Amino acid sequence: MVMLEGSRPVTAPGWTAQPKTDLALIDCDVHQGYKKADDLLPYLPRVYRERVTDQGMLIPSSGYFNNPKRAARTDLVGCDANMATNKDGRNRGTDYEQLREIHLDLWNVDKALLTGSGTYGASVIPDPDYSAALCRAFNDYTFEHWVEKDDRFIVAISVSARDPQRAVEEIKRLGNDERVVAIMLPTGAPMPYGNRFYHPIWEACAEYGLVVGIHPGAEGAGMAGAPTGVGYPTYYIETRMARPQMAMAHAASFIAEGVFEKFPTLKVLVDECDQFWAVGLMWHMDADWKSLREQTPWVKKLPSEYFLEHIRVGSQPMLEPETNEQFWMMLEAMHAEKTLVYCSDWPHWDWDDPATTFPKLPERLHRRVFAENARELFGL
Amino acid sequence: MVMLEGSRPVTAPGWTAQPKTDLALIDCDVHQGYKKADDLLPYLPRVYRERVTDQGMLIPSSGYFNNPKRAARTDLVGCDANMATNKDGRNRGTDYEQLREIHLDLWNVDKALLTGSGTYGASVIPDPDYSAALCRAFNDYTFEHWVEKDDRFIVAISVSARDPQRAVEEIKRLGNDERVVAIMLPTGAPMPYGNRFYHPIWEACAEYGLVVGIHPGAEGAGMAGAPTGVGYPTYYIETRMARPQMAMAHAASFIAEGVFEKFPTLKVLVDECDQFWAVGLMWHMDADWKSLREQTPWVKKLPSEYFLEHIRVGSQPMLEPETNEQFWMMLEAMHAEKTLVYCSDWPHWDWDDPATTFPKLPERLHRRVFAENARELFGL
Numbered sequence: 001m002v003m004l005e006g007s008r009p010v011t012a013p014g015w016t017a018q019p020k021t022d023l024a025l026i027d028c029d030v031h032q033g034y035k036k037a038d039d040l041l042p043y044l045p046r047v048y049r050e051r052v053t054d055q056g057m058l059i060p061s062s063g064y065f066n067n068p069k070r071a072a073r074t075d076l077v078g079c080d081a082n083m084a085t086n087k088d089g090r091n092r093g094t095d096y097e098q099l100r101e102i103h104l105d106l107w108n109v110d111k112a113l114l115t116g117s118g119t120y121g122a123s124v125i126p127d128p129d130y131s132a133a134l135c136r137a138f139n140d141y142t143f144e145h146w147v148e149k150d151d152r153f154i155v156a157i158s159v160s161a162r163d164p165q166r167a168v169e170e171i172k173r174l175g176n177d178e179r180v181v182a183i184m185l186p187t188g189a190p191m192p193y194g195n196r197f198y199h200p201i202w203e204a205c206a207e208y209g210l211v212v213g214i215h216p217g218a219e220g221a222g223m224a225g226a227p228t229g230v231g232y233p234t235y236y237i238e239t240r241m242a243r244p245q246m247a248m249a250h251a252a253s254f255i256a257e258g259v260f261e262k263f264p265t266l267k268v269l270v271d272e273c274d275q276f277w278a279v280g281l282m283w284h285m286d287a288d289w290k291s292l293r294e295q296t297p298w299v300k301k302l303p304s305e306y307f308l309e310h311i312r313v314g315s316q317p318m319l320e321p322e323t324n325e326q327f328w329m330m331l332e333a334m335h336a337e338k339t340l341v342y343c344s345d346w347p348h349w350d351w352d353d354p355a356t357t358f359p360k361l362p363e364r365l366h367r368r369v370f371a372e373n374a375r376e377l378f379g380l
Numbered sequence: 381m382v383m384l385e386g387s388r389p390v391t392a393p394g395w396t397a398q399p400k401t402d403l404a405l406i407d408c409d410v411h412q413g414y415k416k417a418d419d420l421l422p423y424l425p426r427v428y429r430e431r432v433t434d435q436g437m438l439i440p441s442s443g444y445f446n447n448p449k450r451a452a453r454t455d456l457v458g459c460d461a462n463m464a465t466n467k468d469g470r471n472r473g474t475d476y477e478q479l480r481e482i483h484l485d486l487w488n489v490d491k492a493l494l495t496g497s498g499t500y501g502a503s504v505i506p507d508p509d510y511s512a513a514l515c516r517a518f519n520d521y522t523f524e525h526w527v528e529k530d531d532r533f534i535v536a537i538s539v540s541a542r543d544p545q546r547a548v549e550e551i552k553r554l555g556n557d558e559r560v561v562a563i564m565l566p567t568g569a570p571m572p573y574g575n576r577f578y579h580p581i582w583e584a585c586a587e588y589g590l591v592v593g594i595h596p597g598a599e600g601a602g603m604a605g606a607p608t609g610v611g612y613p614t615y616y617i618e619t620r621m622a623r624p625q626m627a628m629a630h631a632a633s634f635i636a637e638g639v640f641e642k643f644p645t646l647k648v649l650v651d652e653c654d655q656f657w658a659v660g661l662m663w664h665m666d667a668d669w670k671s672l673r674e675q676t677p678w679v680k681k682l683p684s685e686y687f688l689e690h691i692r693v694g695s696q697p698m699l700e701p702e703t704n705e706q707f708w709m710m711l712e713a714m715h716a717e718k719t720l721v722y723c724s725d726w727p728h729w730d731w732d733d734p735a736t737t738f739p740k741l742p743e744r745l746h747r748r749v750f751a752e753n754a755r756e757l758f759g760l
Contacts, residue, residue: 065675067671067672068674187609187610188609188610189610189611190610190611191610191611191612192608192610192611192613192614192618193610194613194614195614219609219610224610224611225605225606225611226605226606226609227609228572228609228625228626228629229567229568229599229606229607229608229609229622229625229626229629230567230568230569230570230571230572230573230599230604230626230629230630230633231569231570231571231572231604231605232571233572233574233629233632233633233636234572234574234575234633234636234637235636235637235675235676236672236675237632237636237665237668237669237672237675237676238572238629238632238633238636240664240668240672241628241629241632241661241664241665241668242609242628242629242632244628244660244664245608245609245625245628245629246608246609246610248621248622248624248625249608249609249610249613249618249621249622249625250610252613252617252618252621252622253610253613253614253618256613256614256615256617256618257614257615274660274663274664276656276659276660276663276664277660279656280624280654280656280657280660280699281621283654283656283699283700283701283702284620284621284624284654284656284697284699285617285621286700287697287699287700288617288620288621288697288730289617291447291729291730292447292616292617292620294448295445295615295616295617296615296617317664317667317668319660319663319664319667320663320666320667321663321713322663322713325709326709326712326713329705329706329709332706333701333702333706333709349671350668350671
């Protein structure tokens, strides 16, 4: 791979534009989108094209207001990627040229994982065939309008968990493309992802060497049910607090159901759910497993051993402890040298740039977080 | 208050039987129970007495196996408090004499908060009147069979959240008894507890000076819905991992809904949901509030400020970090000197004794965790 020179030198504390390896910066959460619903029409089968034209895409939503449009990234004002100027108002990150200029080139990004946008809710649509068709259409759109334009892109293809067989078909259709390194599923789901209902998807991921990506989306929408274990909260900020809760539930499920014994090469990436949930979960589940393992004898090791081997955690939004000592302890307790991968969450309002997300990390940890953990995860 | 001399000296590391204040040990989670369903019959109105006799108590349950009976506390074998010898097999902690002998006296407990057992599920029974009647019956049973027997008991009375007006009536009926210091609600709920639906209960608690106790129970049962934000997990260990998730959801809800602005003296005690959730929630919610506070303008301070002033966290099950340094950091990050209160969870299999739960704490922190935080919380 040829290192791209950033369009500006990056001199912020904790970051250096000097490449340390041939892959110095991998961004594991870059949202690509389509500009308006009509954009997907050419990629849909005629039956859905007609219905969508007639009644809209009907992707379920949860009814919580997001941040106001005026609070979106001010450096994106006037661009398609800004909600305020985006006609359908839902999908940001719709302009490749902008992404290239003020993200990939600016920050010297070597590889960017395209994590999708706008179709997460497809997974909780009742009709499994429409659900799968939407994902397929979005993937085809993504290849034509994004992936083909820049060799820095790697892709987490959208699949719907609504019907595992449909998901497997999509994995088989696209999984041999070397740029496809993961699938993407929303946190919102009617059952935690360790459930045996989903195992055919994990089997296909293992076969094709794809990471299971999980990203907030669809919680509280459609068939997903309530986004917390105590029902529907009232405000958006509470749904954000629900993200680590959902991450814990999915991770506990993968471990307790023995998914990593059944598919020993499977890896899971949990983006945008913060980080501390991983620490509490490992500590608590290890202690409980010692007492309760006779109920799940297929869980043969400490839950934390499975976690550290199989689950990776995105850095955005990076938690902000009260003190530096607590920050370093958090990184130590989550084994960041193995588990943490840098994510920008381009182009959303709460994104994290690579220069100021962290204090200056020790060189080895810097390499692990910004590139090597992701390189190993995706087999780059 | 007269200090009771323990029946044996306690010499385990980290603990001392020497009283440090007049209240040296307050246990904030001691489960009292009834021996069999029939025990509550005399306390129920005739209509429910007849129905229960005909069809059973019908307290909703979630269908997850708990730990095997043989794994219950071995020192309770042969006693009523042990599940294996308990006729109806559900309620442990049913024998006052045993509690007195091998817990209160043994550990020199000065005050023990009775947190109930067996009726948590009443809160998720569809019929609000039966739900309230069960709580009332259990409270009357508790006073007659427990509270009157020992002046070390303080009580968290059972109320049902199913109908806030019924809960308010029960608070008015019993709330003037000085031994009543709290109400007790299960974590399992169809809506998070900050929701305005529940505010009449909080208003009554504030009026009577009662703490809002929340303890695992009823999750995934009856009207509570799924116990995680991603549906029903498969195994019991996952439901235990769901406890910190539910604690986060309730705490975020109390804060986001402005409950502590509306009822400035209200305090909440979250038992048996571990501790680390509090740290992640405070860090994440503080950061998000800075961006999102225009959506909840009644939240006037940092979420962590409300948390530290109003929410207390039980010590059982005390998380077991990998290193001592992480343990101390966790206590620091959660502001244990304000938030943490000792809980034994008598008589359950995963209980924590006061001697070995912690490494030796600095004297001031020892006093806060084992007595002073609880004393201030309950106004003792």
